[in-house]
Amino acid sequence: MKKPYDIDALLDEVITLPSLPSSVAHIMRLVSDPQCALSAVAQAISSDPPLAMKTLRLVNAACYGLRQQVGTIEHAVVLLGIKVIKNLAFTATVFDIMKGSVESFFLHSIFCGAAMRALVESGHPNSQVQSGEEAFVCGLLHDIGKVFLDEFLAEECAEAAQLSRIEQIPxxxxxxxxxxxxxxxxxxxxxxxxxxxxxxxxxxxxxxDLPRCKIPVHQQVGAMISIADFMCIRAGLAASENTVVVVSDDAWRMANVTSPEIPLILDKFFVALPTVRELMTLAT
Ligand SMILES: [Fe+2]
Ligand SMILES: [Fe+2]
Known part of the structure; x- marks a missing residue:
């Protein structure tokens, strides 16, 4: 194998990243227009029946706290709003990509989504990640690159995991x-x-590796993800055994998380944990 790759060579020669399904891309485009009508989003989701079915299963998950069963996308859009529904349709798509992965990886991704949601809902929003739903999607996706490295470079990934264990490096x-x-x-x-x-x-x-990004408000998203990841790993919810994780002092500072706030964030996170199993069941 030619080593080491740079990112462009890797994506040109080894890994093909999937396109977003056209129905989901269409929904994302629609919702990016502030004038977008509820009915247009409902119609776009309903025109893809498998996506509509998966989105409704998420809508009816206990973690979204609706007191009634919702049978149609139109009703779901009215109850939850277009941004939440867009994120649920997107989440259903990510679940489809992840469902063939190792269960511990899939669970870690959902746990990290829940931890990001706990962070944002404990008063740590960011201009890029403002709602609990956006935070969940961000945490869910944070390690998705592993899915493709594992799929296309399985041997090298096993070698890297071994190196990480032996040398105790991230x-x-x-x-x-x-x-x-x-x-x-x-x-x-x-x-x-x-x-x-x-x-x-x-x-x-x-x-x-926060210094990779030079835009402070984007770097703050990276800091929030690293804290959410750390919370999961410390709670025994890592993607694999013996995971080495380091959160820099800069990350805590950038995410504006102070020591007295940590128990509050952890409380919110632990309360959400039972829903993670439910989400996992819905995905498979
Ligand atoms: Fe990671
Ligand atoms: Fe992670």
Whole structure:
């Protein structure tokens, strides 16, 4: 194998990142227009029946707190609003990509979504990630680059995992050494290909290495992801055993999280944990 790759060579020669399904891309475009009508979004989701079905399953999950069963996308849009429904349709798409992954990875991704939601809902929003739903999507996606590294470079990923264990270095550093590119860079490329906001793509890119991003408000997203990731790993919810994770002092400072606030954030996070299993069931 030619090593180490740079990100462009890796994506040209080895990894093909999937396009966002056209129905979801259409929904994202619609919702980016502030004048967008509820009915247009409902129609766009309903025109893709498998997507509509998966979105409704998420809408009816206990974690969204609706007191009634919702049977149609039109009703769901009225109850939850177009931004929430867009994020649920998007989440259903990400679940489809992740469902063939190792269960611990999939769970870690959903847990990290829940941790990001807890952070934002405890009074730590960011101009790029303002709502609990956006935060959940951001956490869900943070390690998605691993899905493609594992799929296309399985041997090298196993070698990197071994190096990380033996040398006690974070997995992204081991991936850099073995492959030349890490999962954060691949995940950020996917986010850009799917036309997610730059703040989310940059946040994914720098979630293990904040100086990679030069835009403070985007770097703050990376800091929030690294804290959410840390919370999961410390709670025993890592993607794999013996995960080495380091959160820099800069990350706590950038995310404006102070020591007295940590118990409050953790409370919110732990309350949400039972819903993660439910989401996992819905995805498979
Ligand atoms: Fe990561
Ligand atoms: Fe992670």
């Amino acid at each position: 997995c992204y550093k081991a991936e850099k050494q073995i492959i030349g590119v890490d999962h954060a860079e691949v995940g950020a490329r996917l986010a850009r290909k799917w036309k997610l906001p730059d703040g989310i793509a940059d946040g994914i890119a720098c979630h293990h």
